[in-house]
Amino acid sequence: MKNLIKFDAYPKTEEELNIKTISGATVTLVSSLIIFILFVNELHLYLTPHLKQNLVVDFSQGGKVDIDLDLDFPRLKCSELHIDALDISGSQQLGIRHNLYLDNLDINGEVVELKGSKNKVELGSSDDKxxxxxxxxxxxxxxxxxxxxxxxxxxxxxxxxxxxxxxxxxxxxxxxxxxxxxxxxxxxxxxxxxxxxxxxxxxxxxxNENPTVEDPRNVGCKVNGQLSVNKVKGNFHIAPGKSSQRGRSHLHHLSTSIDKSKLNLTHVINKVSFGQDFPGVINPLTNHYHLQSHLGPKMFQYFVKLVPTIYFQKDTKTSIKTNQYSVYEYSRDLHQTSSSGLPGIFFIYDFSPIMVEIVEEKKSFFHFITQLFGLLGGIYSISSLIDNLLFRSLNSFQKKIELGKIY
Incomplete structure (x- = not known):
């Protein structure tokens, strides 16, 4: 053991030759704090997956896309709303009912709880009893x-x-x-x-299993749920009046109880997503608010460009097939006789031929250890240089004071 102790590549300074100073203690404390902060940061980077993105051509054809909706219409009753979906393949879904629901809202935008009746009802259901x-x-x-x-x-x-x-x-x-x-x-x-x-x-x-109950408090409507569309260019819309198809024309028939001049299509888009969410996804239409400045028929159009996305999870070794999107908004008044179109909220979507592959990547443990040792060694070396510089400077300053060169 004594021979092993003698074999030491790093010479040690005798304890009685060490000089303990305030500047040295300060440098030690500051260096220790910096080492701790950088260690925590490196550990966080090691545990957090790094996302690598690749662009590839999307060769997938057909299939379905699930659209999650959550919208509020503060000034449009549930009995006046219908939702339809159409696409360029000729598929039409008129008066969609499955997996889409509505809730009555009061003047404050709160859900109205009606006694003796279920408040949540299927979209498009009749009010007859x-x-x-x-x-x-x-x-x-x-x-x-x-x-x-x-x-x-x-x-x-x-x-x-x-x-x-x-x-x-x-x-x-x-x-x-x-x-x-x-x-x-x-x-x-x-x-x-x-x-x-x-x-x-x-x-x-x-x-008509869950009829809506007209109530004086019902002034608005919350639409939420999910609808499924083909993976082709198309649109879906929420508009007042029952829908029908005549040839190539898509029509909405407003009931006699609806006054077009008093329509208020003010809406809040709490969420619109095309597919399953994944970590870090950003949906541009989340919490989007649009106030209609004056009453009357108005068309709101959201042109959505969808980018197919596959998110590969390293831990579970699974993938999430979804879509990211960008959006352009346009609106116009229809009260003029020369204006054509339907009042309502229209989402016109199209798919990009390019797919984004997002892969989770983590640093290896040996890479983490190498960076950590390099970090500790670098801080130790720099702190030693600073400590030596401060010691020599303060010592030289003290000697000049003793010699009377500095008063």
Whole structure:
């Protein structure tokens, strides 16, 4: 052991030869503080994944994109709102109901809780309360379906993930999505016959499970939920009046209770995202507010450019397929007779052919240790130089005072 102690590449100064000074203590404390701060920073950088982005051509075709919505209309009632989605492939979704809901808002923008009624209702549902017994009967018929039952959609693509049309309403939505005539064949569908539905009116009455209740406090509406669209250029919009399609024209029929001159489309976009969120994602339309300065029909258009994005997570070794976007906003008044268009909020989206790949990368442990040792060694060397410089300067100054050269 004694021989091992003698083998020392770093000479040690005898304890009695060490000089302890205030400047040396100050340099030691400051250096220790700097070392601690830089160590914490290096540890944070080591534990935080670094994101590497690559641009590639998007060869994927088809598929669906889920759009998450959360919008407030402080001065437009829920009974006046309808939402539709159209795209260049010819697909049309009119009066979308699935996975989109609305809440009544009062004058202060707070959700109205109505006694004896569920406040959250499906978007596009009717306000009628007729034939409640028929609705209960229809629900009983649905509950009697055999286990594993999968109803036929009669050639139309099902909107359900299971690919089945188990109810008359499912068949109708499948036909509407394909733009086929549902009303003329309603009496031929097994699902509709089982539920005792022979007309469109009966279907609307029986699907009215959560009716909105008109209340003097209801002055606004919150729309939230999710809608699914094809991965092609298209648009979806929220507009007053029931929608219909005549040839190539898309129309909204305002009820007699709606005065166009008093329309107020002031809206707050709490969130609009095209796909699942990932760490660090920025949605430009989050918490976007637009105040309509004067009453009357007005069209608000949001032109959205979507960039397909894949986020690779290193820890879970999974990937998130989503979309980032940029947006351009445009609005115009429709009260002039020369202006054409529909009053409402329109989101016109298009997909970029370029895809962004975001990969999480972490520094290796050996790289972290190397940087840490280099950091400690560098600070130690610099602090030693500063301490030596201060000691010599103060010592020289003290000698000059003793010699009387400085008064």
């Amino acid at each position: 007729d034939n409640e017994d028929e609705a209960v009967k229809a629900k009983e018929n649905k509950s009697k379906l055999p286990e594993g039952y999968c109803g036929e959609c009669y050639g139309a693509p099902s909107a359900n993930p299971s690919g089945c049309c188990n109810t008359c309403q499912d068949v109708k939505e499948a036909y509407d999505a394909t733009n086929w005539n549902f009303a003329n064949s309603i009496g031929k569908f097994e699902q509709c016959i089982r539920e005792g539905i022979t007309t469109i009116r009966q279907l609307r009455q029986q699907t």
